[in-house]
Amino acid sequence: MTLPERRVYLDHSATTPVHPRVVEAMAPYWSECFGNSASSHTFGQAAASALEQARQTAADVLGCHPSEIVFTGSGTEAINLALWGVAWAARQGGRGNHIVTAPVEHHAVGRTVDQLRELLGFEVTRVPVDGYGRVDPHDVAAAVHPGTVLVSVMAANNEVGTVQRIFRIGRVCRERGVLFHTDAIQAAGRIPLELGEVDVDLLALSAHKFYGPKGVGLLYVRRGTSLVPPITGGAQERGRRPGTVNIAGAVGLATALRLAEEERVAECARLRRLRDGLIEGVLESIPDSHLTGHPVHRLANHASFAFRGVEGESIVLNLDLEGIAASSGAACADGGPDPSFVLTAMGLSPDWGIGSLRLTLGHDNDEDDVARVLEALPGIVERLRASG
Numbered sequence: 274m275t276l277p278e279r280r281v282y283l284d285h286s287a288t289t290p291v292h293p294r295v296v297e298a299m300a301p302y303w304s305e306c307f308g309n310s311a312s313s314h315t316f317g318q319a320a321a322s323a324l325e326q327a328r329q330t331a332a333d334v335l336g337c338h339p340s341e342i343v344f345t346g347s348g349t350e351a352i353n354l355a356l357w358g359v360a361w362a363a364r365q366g367g368r369g370n371h372i373v374t375a376p377v378e379h380h381a382v383g384r385t386v387d388q389l390r391e392l393l394g395f396e397v398t399r400v401p402v403d404g405y406g407r408v409d410p411h412d413v414a415a416a417v418h419p420g421t422v423l424v425s426v427m428a429a430n431n432e433v434g435t436v437q438r439i440f441r442i443g444r445v446c447r448e449r450g451v452l453f454h455t456d457a458i459q460a461a462g463r464i465p466l467e468l469g470e471v472d473v474d475l476l477a478l479s480a481h482k483f484y485g486p487k488g489v490g491l492l493y494v495r496r497g498t499s500l501v502p503p504i505t506g507g508a509q510e511r512g513r514r515p516g517t518v519n520i521a522g523a524v525g526l527a528t529a530l531r532l533a534e535e536e537r538v539a540e541c542a543r544l545r546r547l548r549d550g551l552i553e554g555v556l557e558s559i560p561d562s563h564l565t566g567h568p569v570h571r572l573a574n575h576a577s578f579a580f581r582g583v584e585g586e587s588i589v590l591n592l593d594l595e596g597i598a599a600s601s602g603a604a605c606a607d608g609g610p611d612p613s614f615v616l617t618a619m620g621l622s623p624d625w626g627i628g629s630l631r632l633t634l635g636h637d638n639d640e641d642d643v644a645r646v647l648e649a650l651p652g653i654v655e656r657l658r659a660s661g
């Protein structure tokens with residue numbers, strides 16, 4: 274089979290290409306300014322200066338103090354630092370033993386709180402979500418009790434694109450004196466993240482989700498938040514994340530974050546138009562198709578669907594043969610398809626839950642790409658249903 278010459282990338286929630294200006298900003302810190310930022314000589318001082326400038330840039334975008342920025346090796350590490358760090362600090366101070374979260378969180382949150390329950394005996398409450406995958410702040414309020422040390426609810430869902438009510442959830446936590454963590458990894462460059470406007474104590478980001486490099490993340494830690502780092506070693510990042518700092522990565526993350534915020538309003542308006550055309554076209558052209566996630570309160574670049582009676586992974590493989598990169602929320606295990614845990618939590622039955630498809634747009638996508646999908650996808654679903 275001859276593959277299409279032009280390939281369409283619609284998996285920007287998985288990763289994004291690095292912005293050329295980010296590559297340019299990072300380049301000197303691989304070869305010219307290669308010093309260890311912990312060294313006191315001129316090479317180290319130059320690296321330390323670049324690191325602190327990156328920290329200042331990130332803080333300016335987020336509206337926080339530079340000392341509240343911790344650079345990490347990934348978004349997953351940032352989340353683990355937040356959850357384990359708060360849990361250890363709470364255990365050390367004898368302050369409580371209860372964590373509140375949701376059943377639609379990324380595994381970086383879900384599996385970490387499960388470890389805290391299994392290994393350290395923490396009590397975990399997962400508040401329900403509605404059919405759109407949204408948490409009700411009233412349910413969070415009802416779940417919090419005097420032993421609660423942390424609430425963790427993501428800003429936007431990676432699989433279905435639903436944007437959570439983190440402003441209201443943060444207010445609930447602040448009123449009750451409970452720390453609030455949010456996984457904002459899908460949100461940067463797509464929704465406002467002005468930390469002066471939301472009562473969040475810990476917030477995780479990952480550079481490669483907003484046109485930065487892989488292998489670098491960020492954790493915002495509000496001043497005064499008790500955190501015992503799960504990684505021990507040197508004094509880097511004020512002792513909160515020991516290990517030689519990835520200067521090029523920090524510079525890349527900060528540059529990408531600044532560009533994402535500068536472009537956010539115009540780019541989201543453009544992507545929203547493409548997204549809405551994609552959603553309308555899929556629902557009109559494919560019988561037994563269902564939009565997953567909230568129809569309005571969703572990421573501007575995010576379209577997600579469930580198709581009855583067909584496996585999402587099979588759709589993804591067939592789209593790839595047509596030159597279109599997409600993803601499915603359903604994972605294959607033990608030789609058979611498992612329903613998406615996110616869709617299951619939202620109340621979709623298994624015959625829908627295995628047929629999930631995520632199409633996420635980015636800088637290089639245009640109307641022609643949407644047309645390519647709408648030309649290819651209906652026939653793929655029809656053939657798979659007929660062969661099943």
